[in-house]
Amino acid sequence: AQTVTQSQPEMSVQEAETVTLSCTYDTSESDYYLFWYKQPPSRQMILVIRQEAYKQQNATENRFSVNFQKAAKSFSLKISDSQLGDAAMYFCAYRSRGGNEKLTFGTGTRLTIIP
Amino acid sequence: DTEVTQTPKHLVMGMTNKKSLKCEQHMGHRAMYWYKQKAKKPPELMFVYSYEKLSINESVPSRFSPECPNSSLLNLHLHALQPEDSALYLCASRREGSTNEKLFFGSGTQLSVL
Numbered sequence: 001a002q003t004v005t006q007s008q009p010e011m012s013v014q015e016a017e018t019v020t021l022s023c024t025y026d027t028s029e030s031d032y033y034l035f036w037y038k039q040p041p042s043r044q045m046i047l048v049i050r051q052e053a054y055k056q057q058n059a060t061e062n063r064f065s066v067n068f069q070k071a072a073k074s075f076s077l078k079i080s081d082s083q084l085g086d087a088a089m090y091f092c093a094y095r096s097r098g099g100n101e102k103l104t105f106g107t108g109t110r111l112t113i114i115p
Numbered sequence: 116d117t118e119v120t121q122t123p124k125h126l127v128m129g130m131t132n133k134k135s136l137k138c139e140q141h142m143g144h145r146a147m148y149w150y151k152q153k154a155k156k157p158p159e160l161m162f163v164y165s166y167e168k169l170s171i172n173e174s175v176p177s178r179f180s181p182e183c184p185n186s187s188l189l190n191l192h193l194h195a196l197q198p199e200d201s202a203l204y205l206c207a208s209r210r211e212g213s214t215n216e217k218l219f220f221g222s223g224t225q226l227s228v229l
Contacts, residue, residue: 043203043223043225044221045218045220047218050217091157091158101163101165101170105157108156108157
């Protein structure tokens, strides 16, 4: 079974600074998807960024980028120019590519933005 | 319309009550999901519907009964719940067969069982 580990329960960053959230996972599969989801106080889970394991290039979405290290099974999220609206719980998640619908989440990292 | 709408937003029920949670999307998605999220924990998958048929049941107790009456609507019927079932219930949808693996989530129903 796949597992996803987020070792940082809480992180904080000054507004406009850069922060990196860590995620490691364990799998025996070679083809899969990795995601970062954000859950603000509104409770809605919002997709931040997505990475396909067969792509070597790291995904980027505006101020958000990932460092995907497949051999190390590491998938960290970098948030640049942090904004107050980035404050949320961030979940790393894994999904097999081969038809299994289950999205396996990590335990989450609560990010606080300091004005 | 890129929303998943869940109603009600909050629900308080007794252990003998019968209630239903509703989820609706009009994006043409044919895969729909129920997740349960306890406080300060990640979401846990409960059920998956694919083309209106139940495809995954994660060993959920029978006091939770899902229903997918059409491609836009997903219900979760609740009966004889326990206080430990109090949680945020999230609905999500995805375009079945698409290479875009994005799940769209609703804002959830916060359920309290007394």
